[in-house]
Amino acid sequence: MVGQYNARGWFWPYDEWPGELKEEYVFDPERAEALPDEAGYPRGDDGYRFKVKLLLFDRFEPTHPELLMGYFDAIGIASELDVVTGAEAGALAKQDTHDYGLVASYYGYFAGSSFFRGCSTTSLRTPS
Numbered sequence: 001m002v003g004q005y006n007a008r009g010w011f012w013p014y015d016e017w018p019g020e021l022k023e024e025y026v027f028d029p030e031r032a033e034a035l036p037d038e039a040g041y042p043r044g045d046d047g048y049r050f051k052v053k054l055l056l057f058d059r060f061e062p063t064h065p066e067l068l069m070g071y072f073d074a075i076g077i078a079s080e081l082d083v084v085t086g087a088e089a090g091a092l093a094k095q096d097t098h099d100y101g102l103v104a105s106y107y108g109y110f111a112g113s114s115f116f117r118g119c120s121t122t123s124l125r126t127p128s
Contacts, residue, residue: 032075043076051078052101055092058083065104 014022036042041049052072054065062083069079082100084092092098 048078049076054081055100055103056083
């Protein structure tokens with residue numbers, strides 16, 4: 001990826017992490033499935049709870065967002081990935097509203113509302 005590097009002292013190799021910390025970063029489908037259930041977002045008739053739109057700048061590698069989308073799908077969260085140019089992202093930032101739940105960057109993900117000013121979030125199914 002552009003701009004991705006491991007500077008000495010800023011990187012802790014995964015294989016050196018304590019076991020209990022590694023467990024927090026392993027995808028656990030049962031635990032992941034329980035969280036939206038507990039929050040009041042049951043699966044609908046279509047098998048999905050709600051939809052999240054992800055935004056990715058075209059200069060970034062899409063592998064990570066695609067992996068995340070697979071995790072979302074496994075627990076009944078529909079997702080859509082829009083890949084945009086820097087100019088398109090700049091235009092989105094000037095809009096009063098948008099419907100992106102997550103924006104990918106070099107440093108991970110931002111909630112759409114913290115990345116764009118004046119956002120409106122993706123509509124969620126109202127819990128029963």
